[in-house]
Structure formats: C-alpha cells, structure tokens
Amino acid sequence: MLSNWPTPEALEWTSQDERSMIKDLAVMIAGKAGDGVLFTGNVLAKVLKRHGWEIVTSRDFPSNIRGESTCYTVRASLDKIYGLSDQVNILLAFDCEAILAHLPEIAANGIVFCDGQGMTTPPPEQTLGRTFHRFSLRALAREQFGQEIFKNVIALGALSYVLDLDASLLDGIISEMFLKRKGEEVVRKNVQAARFGYDKAREITAETERHPLAKKADDDQVLISGNEAIGLGALAAGCRYFAAYPICPATEIWQWLVHYLPGFGGAVVQTEDELAALNMTLGASFAGARAMTSTSGPGASLMMEAFSLAGMAEIPAVIAHVQRMGPATGMPTKSQQGDVLQWIFGSHGEFPRIVLAPGTVGECFELTVRAFNLADKYQCPVIILTELDMGQNFRTTRAFDFSGVRIERGKLLSTGELLGTADFKRYEITADGISPRSLPSWKNGVHLAESLEHDEKGYRDEDPLNRRRMMEKRMRKLDQASPDFCAPQVWGCQKAEVGFIGFGSTLGAILEAVEQLRAKSVPSRFLQLRTLWPFPAAEVRAFLAESRDIFVVEHNFSGELATLIKSQVSPCAELNNILNYSTLPFTPREIVEPVLRSRR
Amino acid sequence: MKVKASYHRLDPTWCNGCGLFGVFDALKRAAVALAIEPEELVIVTGIGCHGRLNNYFRAYGFHGLHGRTMPVATGIKLVNPGLQVVAVSGDGDAYSIGLGHFLHALRKNVGLTYIVVDNRIYALTQGQASPTTDFGMVTMSTPVGSKDYPIDGPSLALAAGGTFIARGFSGEVAHLASLIERGMKHDGFALIDVLSPCVTHNKLNSYDWYKKHILHVEEVPGYSPRAKAKAWEALNDPEKIAVGLIYEEDKPSFEELVLPDREKPIASLDLKVDVPRLGKIMDGFR
Numbered sequence: 001m002l003s004n005w006p007t008p009e010a011l012e013w014t015s016q017d018e019r020s021m022i023k024d025l026a027v028m029i030a031g032k033a034g035d036g037v038l039f040t041g042n043v044l045a046k047v048l049k050r051h052g053w054e055i056v057t058s059r060d061f062p063s064n065i066r067g068e069s070t071c072y073t074v075r076a077s078l079d080k081i082y083g084l085s086d087q088v089n090i091l092l093a094f095d096c097e098a099i100l101a102h103l104p105e106i107a108a109n110g111i112v113f114c115d116g117q118g119m120t121t122p123p124p125e126q127t128l129g130r131t132f133h134r135f136s137l138r139a140l141a142r143e144q145f146g147q148e149i150f151k152n153v154i155a156l157g158a159l160s161y162v163l164d165l166d167a168s169l170l171d172g173i174i175s176e177m178f179l180k181r182k183g184e185e186v187v188r189k190n191v192q193a194a195r196f197g198y199d200k201a202r203e204i205t206a207e208t209e210r211h212p213l214a215k216k217a218d219d220d221q222v223l224i225s226g227n228e229a230i231g232l233g234a235l236a237a238g239c240r241y242f243a244a245y246p247i248c249p250a251t252e253i254w255q256w257l258v259h260y261l262p263g264f265g266g267a268v269v270q271t272e273d274e275l276a277a278l279n280m281t282l283g284a285s286f287a288g289a290r291a292m293t294s295t296s297g298p299g300a301s302l303m304m305e306a307f308s309l310a311g312m313a314e315i316p317a318v319i320a321h322v323q324r325m326g327p328a329t330g331m332p333t334k335s336q337q338g339d340v341l342q343w344i345f346g347s348h349g350e351f352p353r354i355v356l357a358p359g360t361v362g363e364c365f366e367l368t369v370r371a372f373n374l375a376d377k378y379q380c381p382v383i384i385l386t387e388l389d390m391g392q393n394f395r396t397t398r399a400f401d402f403s404g405v406r407i408e409r410g411k412l413l414s415t416g417e418l419l420g421t422a423d424f425k426r427y428e429i430t431a432d433g434i435s436p437r438s439l440p441s442w443k444n445g446v447h448l449a450e451s452l453e454h455d456e457k458g459y460r461d462e463d464p465l466n467r468r469r470m471m472e473k474r475m476r477k478l479d480q481a482s483p484d485f486c487a488p489q490v491w492g493c494q495k496a497e498v499g500f501i502g503f504g505s506t507l508g509a510i511l512e513a514v515e516q517l518r519a520k521s522v523p524s525r526f527l528q529l530r531t532l533w534p535f536p537a538a539e540v541r542a543f544l545a546e547s548r549d550i551f552v553v554e555h556n557f558s559g560e561l562a563t564l565i566k567s568q569v570s571p572c573a574e575l576n577n578i579l580n581y582s583t584l585p586f587t588p589r590e591i592v593e594p595v596l597r598s599r600r
Numbered sequence: 601m602k603v604k605a606s607y608h609r610l611d612p613t614w615c616n617g618c619g620l621f622g623v624f625d626a627l628k629r630a631a632v633a634l635a636i637e638p639e640e641l642v643i644v645t646g647i648g649c650h651g652r653l654n655n656y657f658r659a660y661g662f663h664g665l666h667g668r669t670m671p672v673a674t675g676i677k678l679v680n681p682g683l684q685v686v687a688v689s690g691d692g693d694a695y696s697i698g699l700g701h702f703l704h705a706l707r708k709n710v711g712l713t714y715i716v717v718d719n720r721i722y723a724l725t726q727g728q729a730s731p732t733t734d735f736g737m738v739t740m741s742t743p744v745g746s747k748d749y750p751i752d753g754p755s756l757a758l759a760a761g762g763t764f765i766a767r768g769f770s771g772e773v774a775h776l777a778s779l780i781e782r783g784m785k786h787d788g789f790a791l792i793d794v795l796s797p798c799v800t801h802n803k804l805n806s807y808d809w810y811k812k813h814i815l816h817v818e819e820v821p822g823y824s825p826r827a828k829a830k831a832w833e834a835l836n837d838p839e840k841i842a843v844g845l846i847y848e849e850d851k852p853s854f855e856e857l858v859l860p861d862r863e864k865p866i867a868s869l870d871l872k873v874d875v876p877r878l879g880k881i882m883d884g885f886r
Binding site for chain 1: 638639640642644652654655658659660661662663664665668670671672673674675676678679680682683700701704858859860861864866867868869871872873875878879881882885886
C-alpha cells in the first residue's frame with residue numbers, strides 16, 4: 001500500500017542552477033479576499049497539472065470573507081516536489097499592495113503583472129532584473145466583456161501565454177467548470193476572455209520574458225488536497241457515518257464526504273458542537289458503523305472528554321484533526337503544529353490511543369485507510385493529525401490504488417461466531433488485551449459499553465484487583481502493535497552528519513532544504529515520523545545515533561516533537577530546534593540557514 | 601412472549617423508596633407491552649443515580665459521559681434504525697450539562713425515547729441544587745436557598761418543536777409505562793419527563809407533595825394533545841404540574857429524512873471496496 005511516493009533513493013535531486021532552466025517555477029496570484037484569487041489559483045494549478053507538471057499550491061488568506069490581502073502560490077516542477085521553493089517567478093497582482101508585500105520573494109528574472117492605479121516601475125536598483133507590467137485587468141474585463149469578473153480568466157489567459165501553455169487545456173477546464181452549471185454561453189465568453197488575455201500578454205511583454213514550460217505526459221497523476229485525500233480514504237475504508245461541527249480548516253473533509261456518503265448508503269450529520277460530534281461518532285461505532293469526525297484546535301479541546309470515553313469503553317473511532325494556529329481561537333486560517341501533545345498525553349486518565357501524521361497527500365489517503373483498520377483492530381481512538389497547509393492546499397500525487405485497500409475489522413465477531421460463544425464477554429481479559437465485539441441486535445451479545453471501570457461483561461466494578469487487571473488489559477493492547485504502524489521514513493543522503501526530524505507538511509520544506517544543503521556539499525538526512533504515538537522509539541534512537549547534528553523542525557513555538565522525543569528516548573542526544581511560529585509555512589531557506597550557521 | 605423478567609438482570613440498589621424503582625418497572629412494562637427482544641433494545645444512560653439502570657436492566661447498553669446521552673443515542677439510532685433506542689437521563693444530565701444536546705436531538709426529531717428522571721436535585725453527588733430545584737430551596741450547594749429560577753423540560757421541548765412531549769410520575773407506574781410505550785411507538789423524538797422523588801436528598805418534593813400537585817391532562821375536559829395552545833396553557837399552570845401526554849404531532853423523523861434507506865441499516869452494509877466506483881471518483885481529480 002504505502003508505495004505511492006518515490007523512495008528516497010529514486011529521488012534525483014536537481015541543483016538550483018538546473019532549476020533555472022524552467023524545470024521548476026512558482027506563480028503567485030495576489031489580491032484582496034473576494035478578488036477571485038482562489039479561483040484563479042485553482043484553475044492555474046489544474047492547467048499546469050494537466051501539462052504534466054508536479055504541483056504544490058499554498059494559500060495565505062485571512063479569516064475573513066472580503067477585503068483583506070490574500071495570495072495563492074502555485075509551484076510547478078518537472079521533478080517530484082512536496083513543498084514550496086523560496087522564490088516566486090511570476091507575480092500576478094490584482095492590486096499594488098501585493099507587489100510591495102511580495103517583492104523580496106520575486107526571482108531575479110521574475111515578471112510582475114499588476115492591475116493598479118498607482119502602479120509604477122520600482123527604481124532600477126530594486127528591480128534587479130525583474131520586469132514590471134501594468135495590466136489593467138479590471139478595466140479590460142469591463143470594457144471587453146462587460147463584467148469585472150472576467151479579469152480572472154483574462155489573467156489565466158495571460159499566464160498561459162507567458163508560460164507558453166497549450167491554450168486548449170485552459171479552454172477544457174473552463175468548459176468543465178461552467179458548462180453544467182452555467183451553460184454554453186458562459187463557456188464561450190470565458191474562452192474568449194482567456195484568448196483575449198493570451199493576446200494581451202503577447203502585446204505587453206517581450207518574447208524574452210516568457211517562461212516556457214515543456215509539456216510532459218501526465219503519468220497517472222491527480223491534484224488533490226490533504227482534506228480531500230482523507231475524505232477519499234475514509235470512503236474507501238468503509239466509513240459510512242460522519243458527524244462534525246463546522247471549523248476551519250477541517251471542514252473540507254466533511255464537505256467532500258457529504259457528496260459521496262449517502263450514495264454509498266451512509267450518512268453525514270452536522271452536530272450542535274464537537275462534544276456531540278465525537279460522542280455521536282462513538283454511538284455510531286458502537287452500533288457497528290465505521291465512523292469518523294473531523295475538527296481543529298478548539299473543537300479538539302471539546303473532544304477531549306469523549307476521547308477518554310472511547311479509550312475506556314474501547315470503541316473504535318477515527319478523528320481527523322487539521323491543525324490551525326492557537327491558542328484559543330488563534331488564527332483560524334493559518335497553519336501550525338501546536339496540538340501534537342494534546343492528543344498524545346491529553347484528556348483525563350490513561351488509555352491507549354494512536355496518532356498518525358501523514359506528510360504527503362498520498363499518505364493522507366493511505367493513513368486514513370489504515371486508521372480505520374487500526375481503530376477496529378485495537379478498539380481505540382485513532383487520530384489523523386495534519387495541518388492547514390496539508391489539508392487545504394493541493395498537491396499532485398499518483399492516483400490512489402484502491403485495489404490495495406483492505407477492510408480489517410479485528411475481533412468484531414460474526415453473528416454465527418457469537419451464537420457459538422458460551423459466555424460472551426465484551427471486555428474479556430485476553431493475552432493481547434483485545435476483546436471480542438458484538439453489535440446491538442445480535443443474539444447472545446448483550447453487553448454494556450461502560451465509561452465506569454467495569455468487569456469483563458461491561459458492568460460497573462470497583463474491585464481493586466479488577467481495576468488493575470482491566471488497566472493492564474487496555475494498556476497492553478498496543479504493546480505488540482508496532483508492525484501495524486507506519487514506520488518512520490528516512491529521506492536524503494545515505495550517510496550524513498546532519499539529521500532532520502519532523503512530521504506532517506513540513507516535509508516539503510525539509511526535503512527542499514536537504515537538496516539545497518546537498519548543493520552546498522552538506523549532506524543531510526530527514527527522518528519523517530508517520531506514527532507519533534505509540535512513539536517509534538527504536539527508529540528514532542537509531543537515527544539519533546547515526547547523526548551528529550540533529551535538527552527537529554516544527555511549526556510551533558515550543559518544540560512539541562522535540563519534547564516528545566526527549567520523553568521517549570533516554571538518554572537523548574542534543575536536539576536543536578528549528579521552529580517557526582509565524583503565520584506562513586516554512587520556506588527551505590529557514591531550515592538551511594540555521595544548519596549552515598551551526599557549522600561556521 | 602416477553603415478561604418483566606426477560607429484562608431483569610440484577611435487583612437495583614437505589615435507596616429504598618427511590619423514584620427510579622418506578623421508572624425501572626415502567627420501562628420493563630413498556631418493553632413487555634411491545635414484546636421487544638432485549639437484543640433489539642439499547643439503553644443509553646448519562647451520569648447520576650439513573651445511570652445505574654444499565655447494570656440492572658438486561659438489554660444492550662451504553663453508559664457514557666455526563667450529559668452526552670443524546671449524541672450517543674442519535675449515532676446508534678441512525679446506524680441501526682430498527683433498534684429501539686431509549687435514553688435515560690437525570691435532570692442534571694438532561695437540563696444542565698446536556699441541555700444543548702437535548703434541544704438539538706429534539707429539533708432534529710431523532711427517533712429516540714428520552715426518559716428524564718427529574719428528582720430536582722443532584723443526588724449522586726450528595727444533594728446540590730439542580731436546574732429544576734425550586735427557587736429558594738436549601739441544598740448542599742445553596743445553604744441560604746437557591747437563587748436560580750428552575751427550568752421546565754417539557755416547556756422547553758414544546759418551544760423547541762418537540763413532536764412527543766409527556767410527563768409521568770414514578771409514583772404512578774402503570775401510567776408512566778403507558779407513556780413510555782407510546783413514546784417508543786412514536787416515529788420521532790419522544791420526551792418523557794418523570795417526576796421522581798429523591799427520598800434521601802430532597803425532602804420537599806416527596807411522593808405526597810407530587811400527589812397534591814399533579815394534574816392529569818387526560819382528565820381535563822376538552823384537552824387535546826394535538827393542540828399546542830392547550831399544551832402551553834397546561835405547562836404554565838401556576839398551581840398544578842401537568843402530567844400525561846401533553847403534546848403530540850406528526851413530523852418526519854430524522855432517520856427518514858437523512859438515511860438513504862431505513863431498510864438497509866448502515867450497521868449491516870457490505871463495506872466491500874468498490875474499486876471501479878472509487879476510480880471514477882478519483883478521475884475527478886485529474
């Protein structure tokens with residue numbers, strides 16, 4: 001199953017210099033919320049994907065519907081990529097403010113289009129080879145097509161020219177988007193606007209400014225967000241009940257599933273809060289469904305209570321947590337990795353739990369499938385921990401392999417097996433700690449799912465010896481579980497003094513950093529943790545032993561992963577933290593620089 | 601043929617005279633009347649003295665967290681609508697910590713029978729004021745008398761669009777059993793609020809006190825549970841506490857509205873991986 005991404009050995013790193021031969025390029029669309037930045041970026045990403053390129057997108061947007069600055073970056077590469085680079089080659093801005101904000105990121109030979117009244121070319125000492133064009137998108141859209149909204153498609157047409165894209169690809173996507181919903185006339189007008197943008201760009205730019213991209217065979221690629229991949233993973237894994245409360249940035253999982261679950265015989269329920277969302281998931285799971293909920297920061301805090309119930313009553317549950325910036329309401333549209341320890345050590349009492357952390361969209365799918373199997377097998381809550389960056393941004397990946405999906409329901413008995421059981425005990429004390437399950441309505445399987453300490457049949461029991469035996473039974477469920485988990489993945493050079501450790505969506509920036517360091521003759525390796533709990537102590541210990549300088553890369557303030565490593569590996573090597581608690585995801589440079597500094 | 605013993609697991613150990621004995625008996629009588637198989641009945645309880653019910657009653661059970669019976673019961677009912685799902689709460693469980701869940705399950709009209717055993721006190725924690733405790737009553741948490749005005753579950757239910765609102769008295773077991781039975785047959789959310797004395801911690805609202813204060817709506821000339829205005833009037837009577845079936849209306853249940861097919865419960869779906877169908881969905885991402 002876990003073979004969708006290339007092995008580290010198969011990755012042929014390209015140097016930065018080769019990259020400038022347009023094997024790699026980033027386009028940024030910037031403007032105000034409500035300008036259509038998201039639409040424009042999404043379409044551009046799709047066009048480039050169909051051109052055969054690997055894609056990573058990144059959005060920076062406010063927690064607001066209209067009026068504040070927003071931008072959307074599409075990075076495209078002929079090589080496999082997982083994150084953004086440090087540079088933007090083309091900036092298309094719907095206002096001048098965006099130029100000032102993003103000028104430092106624009107590559108030396110970059111090109112800037114701006115629709116703005118105050119647009120003037122910066123002084124030569126600031127342009128450094130970049131070219132600037134005033135591009136009156138709004139005015140042109142109004143003049144030529146009667147409505148400002150056409151500016152987005154005009155912009156896309158212009159980008160098609162600059163990137164020398166096959167114009168029919170854009171036409172095709174326009175048709176897919178508008179034909180069903182809005183009809184032929186709208187398609188015709190939009191195609192016209194795209195052509196107009198294409199011609200206009202030819203008029204205002206010099207031939208030398210073009211960044212032509214080669215077309216490549218598509219190679220069974222899809223362009224998908226982490227949230228959608230989790231939704232698809234859940235659907236494939238047989239999830240048929242989904243309960244959640246709206247919260248940014250997790251809602252897309254639900255918004256995606258709501259279109260498919262009923263068709264597969266399932267149901268999606270909007271609850272009054274996250275307390276209800278997880279309790280309802282547990283009720284559904286107790287009654288036999290593969291059930292799931294999704295949430296983020298504040299919702300996860302509300303779920304802590306029922307999280308403990310799932311542990312005590314041994315009810316399988318899958319919880320997708322897409323992290324955003326906290327604490328409190330924090331910054332709902334910004335990514336962060338600040339809720340790791342909450343799931344590992346959180347809630348009242350002690351109980352087994354599993355925390356998975358996908359680092360690619362392919363892993364979002366695969367680990368979600370696995371989460372359902374683990375939840376059923378170990379009869380405990382399983383967390384799929386991602387971040388906004390992974391959840392809401394789009395990345396290319398090999399189309400998912402559904403034929404590899406197995407549905408394993410663990411010790412859920414069949415009705416026949418249950419009838420043959422003399423004295424059914426739902427919480428039977430077994431060698432592996434896992435007990436047989438029956439479902440309501442099944443003959444001979446009557447039991448109580450109990451949040452109080454209970455005996456083997458589920459009934460309240462305060463006997464001290466029973467308490468000890470039950471604690472030991474529950475806590476040993478994961479003792480032998482490690483072969484079922486996704487082992488950490490080692491990326492980069494075979495031997496290296498510099499070792500990175502991280503998880504989740506920082507993977508992209510860390511791999512870019514590994515590559516940039518290699519170009520500077522500093523070999524490095526990256527240990528990507530994909531299961532955070534139970535903690536893969538043996539693998540981490542081995543990696544620490546093989547590396548001289550360890551850098552734990554995390555998108556949080558206090559280094560939660562480093563704290564976790566220190567608590568689980570003893571004695572522990574010295575860990576250097578590379579932390580980012582800004583509103584933006586890591587850039588490769590932010591990882592490379594501290595490493596180089598440490599070696600001076 | 602079912603008898604009360606079909607549902608009896610253990611003799612309860614509630615305080616002698618506790619109203620919960622009446623509820624326990626009434627629930628068994630209702631199950632007998634409807635001849636429900638113990639396997640087809642799921643009892644979901646919250647936290648409080650009522651929560652021990654699961655230990656005594658033979659049926660599938662879920663004893664969850666304080667105040668969270670409604671979402672758990674909703675999850676069970678939607679996944680297997682053929683089950684008879686009965687949730688039991690106390691006044692603290694239903695009208696305090698779980699009030700939000702109660703109103704939302706009710707407004708969704710999920711096909712649950714919700715028995716709220718209201719003793720107007722927190723008994724398991726030794727006698728603190730509850731949301732239904734009388735104004736001015738001295739309790740462990742209100743030594744100079746409660747300063748909170750009590751709320752009334754059935755009135756809230758009527759305002760929030762309840763489709764079956766009843767109140768019984770644990771001192772009148774046969775009457776209570778008939779209400780529970782009708783609630784179980786109702787296709788939608790059925791609230792049965794139960795006036796239930798706590799003989800240990802609430803010396804005010806005793807059996808005798810209730811007998812003096814209740815009024816059977818079925819004995820009120822011209823009363824119809826289909827008339828909302830009359831229901832409102834009965835619930836707002838300043839002298840008497842209305843008992844009986846107070847209000848009833850027909851509205852599609854949540855299961856009927858959201859489940860693709862009630863005859864094909866989610867709990868027994870074949871989860872076989874449909875590779876071509878999933879592949880087609882995947883194609884949307886190309």
